[in-house]
Amino acid sequence: MLIRNVRPWGTAAADVRVLDGRIAELLPHDPAAQAPLESSPDPMTSPGEDRIDGRGRLLLPAFSDVHVHLDSTRIGLPFRPHTGGPGVWTMVMNDRANWRDAExxxxxxxxxTLERMIAHGTTRVRSYAQVDADCGLERFEAVIAAKERFAGHADVQVIAFPQAGLLREPGSVEVLDAALSAGADVVGGIDPCQLDRDPARHLDLVFGLAEKHQVEVDIHLHEPGELGVFSTELVMERTRALGMQGKVTMSHAYSLGSVSDATSRRLIDGFAELDIALATVAPAAAGQLSLVDLAESGVRVGLGEDGQRDYWSPYGNCDLLDRTWQLAFTRGFRRDELIEHCLAIATIGGASIMGDGSPRLTGVADRPGLAVGDRADLVLVDGETPTSAVMDRGADRTVLHDGRVVAEGLRLIG
Structure with missing residues (x-):
């Protein structure tokens, strides 16, 4: 495939050749070689090679949503009044009372929902699938079915997630084990202190299942201040003891920067040493760890949309470019470099968490993912600059997965 007249990360116009699902060549765009006569062979195109007219659009790595709950979505359904209450357990019970009765x-x-995410430019997805004493594997199986249905359009990893904890209801550990035996890619945990109120036992179960099934770990952490720091330290201890460096993600964790500067620095250094990643959904919360400090320390950070207009929240629209705007806005970023860093987090940052061999961000000015040899999971989007694309979030998008066009103009192809 030849992608003509695009601007990688907003740089000068280029022509990009894709071969076997990877970027094979980047050349300065030659306007004189454009639009050959139908009867004349295109001097830049090999026989049988497809062409995409970039029309001067931006070329970016495709988006990576590494924190989404596909199994609780209400995308495409009528809006309903929000009925959730305060606290995680109250929200879990509200979801449990309503999810089976959707239209x-x-x-x-x-x-x-997955189809709409891909159409907007997301080709890497890490989704939670709730498993508990109420739903068994029903929600997990729905996510697995969607993963298989769109296998040619996106890479999907499934997290077997005990949203209701592991110790409050009989059978919770067994159903989590069953989901991992059925093919889950990651084992989840949640609020070891506040929800299950036995953090050592909770984390021993989660990490024990990870070791048994040889999968990664993702810990939901809503816990505040010192409590969140304590749970995080327990996660770090187990990561080190089991040699699971590079295989653990802390999700949310939005209070870890609220205790003290010294504690924040110690946690960031620990994440860097153990290669523990962070996944954020861009909350408007004070006390978060600095994205700049995390980047400069080499800590992997990815972005997700969390619930998609579900029983937890009315937010979410399947567009990770929209959530990139939210990340920049909630962090108070105005400089182009920092807003573009949010775009790098939403694309290659998440890809590095999913472990597909993608490059890692080395700092706030790093713009990887579009070099020769990189995977051709790409999105073309209208915009004067990457920052303007975040601000305007245009609909003129072309999405490629493994070097093949899978969506055009916010609609799936194939």
Whole structure:
């Protein structure tokens, strides 16, 4: 495939050749070689090679959503009043009381949401699938079905997630184990102190299952201040003891910067040493660890949309470019370099968490993912600059997965 007249990360116009799903060549764009006569062979195109007219659009790595709950989505359904209450357990019970009664079956809701995410430019997805004493594997199986249905359009990893904890309800550990045996890619945990109130036992179960099934770990952490720091230190201890460097992600963790500067520095250094990644959903919360400090320390950070207009929240629209705007806005970023860093987090930052061999961000000015040899998971989007694309969030998008066009103009192809 030849992608003509695009601006990688907003730089000068280029022509990009893709071969076997990877970027094979980047050349300065030659306007004189454009639009050959139908009867004349294109001097820049090999026989049988497809062409995309970039029309001067930006070329970016495709988006990577590394924190989404596909199994609780209400995307495409009528808006409903928010009925959730305060606290994680109250929200879990609200979801439990309503998710089966939605207007269309769960598999259809999950597939429709994933389809819309891909159409907007997300080709890497790490989704939670709730498993508990109430739903068993029903929600997990709906996410697995969507993963298989769109296997040619996106890479999907599934997190078997005990949203209701592991110790409050009999059978929780067994159903989590069953989901991992059925093919989950990651084992989840949640608020070891506040929800299960036995952090050592909770984390021993999670890491024990990770060791048994040889999968990665993702810990939901909503806990505040010192409590969140304590749970994080327990996660770090187990990561080190089990040699799981590079295989653990802390999700949310939005209070870890609220205790003291010294504690924040110690946690960031620990994450860097153990290669523990962070996944954020861009909350408007004070006390978060600095994205700049995390980047300069080499800590992997990814972005996700969390719930998609579900029983937890009315937010979410399947567009990670929109959530990139939210990340920049909630962090108070105005400089182009920092807003573009949010775009790098939403693309290659998440890809590095999913472990597909993508390059890692080395600092706030790093713009990887579009070099020769990089995977051709790409999105073309209208915009004068990467920052303007974040501000305007245009609809003129072309999405490629493994070097093949999978969406055009916010609609799936194939």
């Amino acid at each position: 269309v079956p769960l598999p259809e809701r999950v597939a429709g």
